[in-house]
Amino acid sequence: MMISDIKERVPMQALLERYGIQLDRKGKALCPFHKEKTPSFGLYGQRFHCFGCGASGDIFDFVMMQEGISLPAAMEKIDTLFGLGLLGRKMTVRQRQNLREEERRRKAARKIEEKKEEKWKSAYFECADRFREAEKDVADLSPKTMEEPLSDAFADAVSRLFYAEIEMEEMEKEREKDVRQS
Numbered sequence: 001m002m003i004s005d006i007k008e009r010v011p012m013q014a015l016l017e018r019y020g021i022q023l024d025r026k027g028k029a030l031c032p033f034h035k036e037k038t039p040s041f042g043l044y045g046q047r048f049h050c051f052g053c054g055a056s057g058d059i060f061d062f063v064m065m066q067e068g069i070s071l072p073a074a075m076e077k078i079d080t081l082f083g084l085g086l087l088g089r090k091m092t093v094r095q096r097q098n099l100r101e102e103e104r105r106r107k108a109a110r111k112i113e114e115k116k117e118e119k120w121k122s123a124y125f126e127c128a129d130r131f132r133e134a135e136k137d138v139a140d141l142s143p144k145t146m147e148e149p150l151s152d153a154f155a156d157a158v159s160r161l162f163y164a165e166i167e168m169e170e171m172e173k174e175r176e177k178d179v180r181q182s
């Protein structure tokens with residue numbers, strides 16, 4: 001199958017370099033799919049993932065998203081960019097059907113990934129809200145003088161802040177694990 005032939009020959013990082021994306025020492029770069037100031041786009045094996053906008057995929061997804069083209073067009077693009085010469089001959093009907101099937105599966109897979117991403121984001125933002133609220137309470141309720149005793153409300157706010165922070169860290173770890181597996 002041509003998909004795997006191309007994949008074998010073109011490492012994700014080489015493709016990114018073709019598109020002018022250089023990874024920094026931490027293996028991160030500014031995401032080409034959304035505006036950002038700190039890099040949240042990175043490589044996980046042969047897949048890219050952005051923690052900012054949730055964009056992810058392999059070399060074909062990258063070219064499809066970057067150029068706004070279909071899978072067959074992305075294959076041709078990569079074939080040309082890297083001079084692979086794999087698509088020199090005309091595709092057979094069977095190959096075209098396989099490609100369409102592959103494209104359909106990709107779209108479905110991306111939808112599932114997007115849904116998962118949405119769910120994660122809303123849970124994370126909910127937690128971040130609680131964190132900010134606790135942070136504000138801690139500031140408001142902290143004793144203003146050395147003599148003022150610590151109130152229960154202050155102690156409660158401190159513990160809410162503590163747990164919200166742990167929860168957010170756990171969620172970030174979970175997601176990073178998820179990304180590595182996909």
Ligand SMILES: [Zn+2]
Pocket residue numbers: 031032033034041050051052053054055
């Ligand atoms: Zn992004």
